[in-house]
Amino acid sequence: MTIADVAARAEVSPITVSRALREPARVSEPLRRRIDAAVRALNYVPDQHARALASARTNVVGVLVPSLTNTVFADVLRGIHDRAGKTDLQVQFANTRYSPLEEERLIRLFLSQSPAALIVVGIDQTQAGAKLLRAAELPVVQIMELGPEPFDMMVGFSQFGAGRAMTEHLLGAGYRRIAFLAARLDPRSNRRMAGYRAVMAEAGLADDSLMVQTKAPSSVQVGCELLREIMARRPDIDAVFCNNDDIALGALFECQRLGIAVPEHLGVAGFNDFEMSAAAEPPITSVATERYAMGVTAMDMIAKSIIGEPPEHKVVDLGFHLCPRASTRPSRAEAAARPRKPARPKVAKETR
Amino acid sequence: MTIADVAARAEVSPITVSRALREPARVSEPLRRRIDAAVRALNYVPDQHARALASARTNVVGVLVPSLTNTVFADVLRGIHDRAGKTDLQVQFANTRYSPLEEERLIRLFLSQSPAALIVVGIDQTQAGAKLLRAAELPVVQIMELGPEPFDMMVGFSQFGAGRAMTEHLLGAGYRRIAFLAARLDPRSNRRMAGYRAVMAEAGLADDSLMVQTKAPSSVQVGCELLREIMARRPDIDAVFCNNDDIALGALFECQRLGIAVPEHLGVAGFNDFEMSAAAEPPITSVATERYAMGVTAMDMIAKSIIGEPPEHKVVDLGFHLCPRASTRPSRAEAAARPRKPARPKVAKETR
DNA sequence: AGAATTCGTGATAGCGCTAGCAATTTGGTC
DNA sequence: GACCAAATTGCTAGCGCTATCACGAATTCT
Known part of the structure; x- marks a missing residue:
């Protein structure tokens, strides 16, 4: 045939x-x-192979992500994959395991196969990797965050800004001794932490002893451990801002074990708005990010570039939004807007 | 070059x-x-394309899974992917979205590209899909469960047996009116439910009003809703066996909201032993399955088949094991073996 | 009207690699 | 020393497709 x-x-x-x-x-x-x-x-x-051989082009989009299981990337991948299904593009995933060197190796490997486009995470490639991507004559999309001088295109949001926003929200709710709990700090978590640090410094509340971290990857279990650690070191804290919602969930469980009332004695806030956060008791305050849309948008930009109609905007900010919930006290603004007795908070629609 | x-x-x-x-x-x-x-x-x-064209063979292993975000499949994919990295095999994922027809379409699509091997989930392909796979002259591995007449190879465990084991454990702990909470019933959940049903029937305790389900995909939020539903319908239940750990977590949260003591008033058991389950308060009784190992084993079998050394056993049972935790009362056997005051349960190592 | 351009189609020549056979060398066997 | 089998290397002919150029017919321009 x-x-x-x-x-x-x-x-x-x-x-x-x-x-x-x-x-x-x-x-x-x-x-x-x-x-x-x-x-x-x-x-x-x-026959894809004959086609690729004859034309020296392929319809394969390479996607380099730090992890295949982390919910954050799973959501992005789903977006990428769903959108790819609507074009004739194929998707090829690879796992960098949070290693810039492994990422560089994979960039070389993929480029040697002349893919139709590449999607990479963030802006912290090795120098050599960055040079390769900048020189590559193909669409490249950096996802998950924004930054100056994109290689080509970019879809993300300001991790720093999101870290700031949550910290400001907590300050607005009257919290003062806000701890920051972090698992393995990848570059994006780092920038969220920088946002936290900046706001705390501006408020004259910065204090390194409020920050705890570990090299272990993010997990609920790690959240439990980090909460115990910070409570041992700084029993006077009034809130914890967790790097990620699974840390926050672990912190919440540990509070229950230790008999710490949330949010009365301790406010608990997370990041990423995982599905479970809205359903927890109490529901966990978090920051929602547009992970699925990020994947879809990246593929859209690539599809357009390939047919020679590069997207109008090479850098797309999908933003984020704060989800205040009962695991932290309401901020003054919210308290004014709401009825006295807070009803069961409405759960946002969570579609898969 | x-x-x-x-x-x-x-x-x-x-x-x-x-x-x-x-x-x-x-x-x-x-x-x-x-x-x-x-x-x-x-x-x-x-050049992979030239190689494929000249030899009419590829090194691409096609993997058809029902979902890319469900933790269960994410873990399997990680195993597959990790192992593929150690061979020269490439992995190509596709998402069937729990639709047998979509799966059949993808089987056709993949076969038309003559991959090196295929991995499919379960034993419930369409007739046409099954015929294609049986006739295909390539290694095929069915994962996640076991069954008679494999197309070729199989790695999994008995979903029915696992459903039985948990139900027997709950009976052994003295629970009698055990509800079953299920989200969208894919074939594997169905077989777990059949295991539950069989044990309940043998004990003379079967009762359809104990079973609640929904078409929605599994999530923590859905767990909350299902728990409310069963408590409204059968306030006399003494335990819930949840289809999946996220349902169980939702049920646990809802119990907290409703003031139902776990495990004193209600035992809560889940399935799959997600990382969060051991860290919850109380830790959630679950059934651990070898998801990562399943992916690794499947790729191993494929790699061996390709070099002409088909694995000794074409069907591999990786089993499962019960993880009794504080969200259910200890069974009589455990109670005898343990000290009076149950210490904080040790958390199993959870590596990623 | 003649030249220049465009349009629609086809012929030719590979893309980089490997299957299948052919040629050569080596190491034994009788 | 002649002969055979095995081991080693190379030649030829594509795999299925597309880039490139070529060609005639239709269209436009000067």
């Missing part, structure tokens, strides 16, 4: 079939109809 | 280079050394 079979059936030359499939506009109406009919009758599927 | 460049540098013919790379044993020691040196000096990477 090759292009020649289709050509024979449609009584045209193979090259015309090839054109009808790739650039229908360049083939006359009647031929195109005959060819389409033949393709359908024979259930013809072009 | 082609095989010809390497051949020129090593002063041999291109075909010898090709052989040295694919079947080193068939090339003499000295030539092999010269060729290896040339490959490294030129940083040569064979």
Whole structure:
């Protein structure tokens, strides 16, 4: 079942079939109809390998992410994958395991296979990796955060700004001794922490002993441990801002174990607005990010670039939004706007 | 940078280079050394497309899973991916969205690209899909569960048996009116439910009003809703066996909200032993399954098959094990073995 | 009217690699 | 020393597709 079979059936030359499939506009109406009919009758599927070999191009989009299991990236991948299904692009994932060197190796590997485009996470590639991506003659999208001098395109939000926003929210709710709990600090968590630090410093409340971290990857268990640690070191804290919602959930569980009332004695805030956070008791204050949309948008930008219509904006800020919930006291603004007795908080729609 | 460049540098013919790379044993020691040196000096990477075109074979393993975000599959994918990194096999994922028809479409699509092997989930393919896979001349691994007449190979565990085991454990702990909470029932959840039903029937305790389910996919939020529903319908229940740990977590949160003491008034058990379950307060009784190992084993079997050494056992049972925790009363056997006052349960190591 | 351009189609020549066979060398066997 | 089998290397001919150029016919321009 090759292009020649289709050509024979449609009584045209193979090259015309090839054109009808790739650039229908360049083939006359009647031929195109005959060819389409033949393709359908024979259930013809072009051979990707032959196509790639002959044209020195592929329809494979390489995606380099630090982790395949972290919910954050799983959501982005789902967006990428869903959108890819609507084009003829294929997706090839690879796992950098949070290692810039591994990422560089994978960049080399992928580039050697001349993919249609690449998606990488963040802005902290190695120098060599950055140079390769900048020089590459293909669409490149950096996702998850924003920064100056994109290699090509960018879709994300300000991690620093999000860290600031949550910290400001907590200050606005009257918290003063706010601890920061962090698992393995990848570059994005680091920038959130920088946002926290900046706000605390501006308020004259900065204090390094309020910050606890570990090299272990983020998990609920780690959240438990970090909470015990900070409570041992600084029993006077009045809130914890957790790097990630699983840390926050662990912190909440540990509070229950230790008999610490949330939010009365301790406010607990997370980041990323995982599905479980809104359902927890009490529901956990968090910052929602547009992970799925990020994947979709990245693929959209790539699809447009490939057909020669690069997107209007090369850098897209999808923003974030704060989700104040009962695990922290309401801020003054909210308290004014709400009825006295806070009703069961409405749970945002959580679709998969 | 082609095989010809390497051949020129090593002063041999291109075909010898090709052989040295694919079947080193068939090339003499000295030539092999010269060729290896040339490959490294030129940083040569064979063109996958040319290779696939010429040999009518690829090194791509297709993986069809129902979901990319569900932790269960994310863990399996990680195993598959990790192991693939140690061979020269590439992995291509696709998402069936729990639809057998979509799965069939993808089976056709993948087979038309003659992959090196296929991994599919479970035993509930459409008739046409099953026929295609049975006829396919390539390694096929069915994962996640076991069953009679594998297409080729199988790695999993008995979902029915696991459902039985948990239900028996709950009975052994003295629970009698055990509800079953289920989100969208995919075939595997169904078999777990069948295990529950069988044990309840044997004990003379079966009662359809004890079973609640919804079409929504599994989530913590859905766990909350299901718990409210069953408590409204059957306030006399003494335990809930949840389809999945996120349902169990939601049930636990809802118990906290409703003031139901766990495990005194209600035992809560889950399934899959997600990381958060051991860290919850109280820690949630669950059934651990070997998801990562399943992915690794599947890839191992495939790798062996491809080099012509099919694995000794075509069907591998990785089993499961019960993790009794404080969200259910201890069974009689455990109670006898343990000290009176249950210490904080040790948390199993949870590595990522 | 003749030249220049555009349009639609086709012929040719590879893309980089490997299957299959052919040629050569080596190491034994009778 | 002639002969055979095995081991080693190389040649030839594509795999299925597309880039490039070529060609005639239709269209536009001067």
